[in-house]
Amino acid sequence: MKKSGVGLIALFLITLISTTKIQAQDKAFKCIVLGNNGGSEGNMSAYLLSGLKSDNFICIDAGTLQNGISKALKEKSFGKFKLPKTEKLNPETFIMQNYIKGYLISHAHIDHIAALVSNAAIDSRKYIYATQFTLENISNHIFNGRISANWGSEGTKEPLKKYKYVTLPQNNDIELIETEMSVRTFYTSHGNDYISSAFLIRSGNNHFLYFGDCGSDEIERNNYMFEIWNSIAELIKEKKLNAIMIECSYPDEQPDNMLYGHLKPSLLTKELDQLARRINEKEPEKALKGLKVIISHVKANGEKDDNTLNTIKYQLEKANNLDVKYIFPKQGEKIEF
Secondary structure, three states: OOOOHHHHHHHHHHHHHHHHHHHHHOOOEEEEEEEOEOOOOOOEOEEEEEEOOOOOEEEEEEOOOHHHHHHHHHOOOOOOOOOOOOOOOOHHHHHHHHHEEEEEOOOOOHHHHHHHHHOHHHOOOEEEEEOHHHHHHHHHHOOOOOOOOOOOOOOOOOOOOOEEEEEOOEOOOEEEOOOOEEEEEEEEEOOOOOEEEEEEEEEOOEEEEEEOOOOOHHHHOOOHHHHHHHHHHHHHHOOOEEEEEEEOOOOOOOOHHHOOOOOOHHHHHHHHHHHHHHHOOOOHHHOOOOOEEEEEOEOOOOOOOOOHHHHHHHHHHHOOOOOOEEEOOOOOOEEEO
């Protein structure tokens, strides 16, 4: 039996509404930005990540904690948060102790671990997840009884065991304890043979790719980015990668020999183009359309009229032939994807 014109229209509308609902439910993560700057005091790299309907957060890098939580509370990023009436802690410390289930540290540079060190004495017991290289740096050079008490679970000074170290191998999924997520770790190059990390975090069938500090393969003369792009290409094809967070520290005016293992717009654009070609070599301009690319780690230049962020925005958007959706988050903001 042939459907009438009215019936076809109704069927189309039902399909459209259903599709819209599926797209709306496709969000799987929420991220609260505790710090997003590339080194500014009080706003250094730190991101709370959880499943969309969970408050069991992993803190990815820990340059800023209480100051970022304070900003997030003012922005109501924790929803209708109310401190229990009998609680003696301030709201920032209560959230740090109870909402954060562990720290996922990309590398041990101070702008990524400063608040981890300064808050260790009042934090609750939890996990530090990192590569062996990063854990050795923290254990040998930070939690060593000289720079800081040894709050870790091992090391040269008697460990206080506030934080239990969990070593992340490359390319294997590791459960993030007390959360609904797991992580797969990749190496990135942060200049002069220094190893940083990228984290592919999974919740259900959805994934989020976070980069710590990273240089491009073109400048660093290695294949770390190439290997990451190869690993996630199929996820993008299958619509299982919800977003990428990646640094863009300097504008294009920064000389290549002064990048110090960071990216600038022209290099990030080239890297995304390489990713697009691995997905669709014939029509790379279609491969990443609409993909959320969250920009992190913009470095302030210290000038009164610092226009670094706006310059980077302009340069990225001007070269955006792939039609990705660039997002430039603010401290305290909640992002869902």
